[in-house]
Amino acid sequence: MGYYEDNQTKDNKYHFKVINYRKAITAIRALDYEITSEEMARKIPRVGKKIAQKIGECVSLGRIKKLDHLDWDQERLKVETLFRSVYGVGAEKALEWYNKGLRTLDDLRKLPDLTKNQISGLHYYDDLQKRIPRAEVEEIGKVVESAAKKLHPDIQSQVTGSYRRGKPDCGDIDIVVARPDIDTGEELFLIMEHILNELIIQGFLVDHLSLPTWSDDMANAPKHFKYMGICKLPGKGSVHRHIDILVVPWIHLGAALLYFTGNDICNRSMRLLAANRGMRLSDKGLFTGVMRGPKRKRLNEGTWVAGRTEREIFDYLGINYLEPFEREC
DNA sequence: GCGCAGCGTCC
DNA sequence: GGACGC
């Protein structure tokens, strides 16, 4: 029995509801048996009283009462969801525009004060809505890898994100690039620059959503760079795709892979676990000796202890290694 | 009743 | 510093 319960997120209250619905859904999806009662549902971790109750309704009535009279403000929900599906449009803009009486994407296209990313998001809207088959993700991964290896043949490039978790299709392409024993911001920025120049000349990168910025302070410190843009394989019928490229210090490669492979819920759970053990986990690594004040606010940086490999981080956290395909929650 | 990840860029 | 994104 499949279950889907979708909601709209508007930060600070509904936000965590939606996250918990997602957690419950993936927990249920991981089961290999049918749920036939509310009591049975209640036993599943992350399925609490309220969600179990709804499952109970679904089993006995075939529907969820709450959903019946939900259509009420459905117009607002639908329009907000549509607006938020545009890159660069979040909860705030979507609501603001709805309240101004805007209803369609063509209404948005007429606005004079769109940001650069919103303009791109609207321009490539249809293409960006399309899922990307694994085969095309691989092809795109190779384009980036060859561009990188032109500079130094020992540069490594890996496709991460949902692709690495084994999904049959992906929302975008997430790539992590690193070079053995290269850690400094200066060297890594040059690698990033080279890759981008190369891919722009090729006509592969056609638009930029967010560019890495160079600041010469701490040029010799380990520092990573993130690029976000729009790419397109050569050929007529090819579709524009959203691509994120991360160039990272060799010592942070494991942490970066862990982060960029996700999924987001898995990252947040691991980071929470680290925090509860006096540590901090980020895309740069695992840090110990982290002090936290009231409201769990971090008081110090902590000391970097792991991040070269993913396994190192799992080990240091004292949890079993998870293969990428197992990192769904 | 409380907290819920951590960090970067754009504007 | 908020909005938006990964």
Next chain:
DNA sequence: GCGC
């Protein structure tokens, strides 16, 4: 909304 969930777990502590």
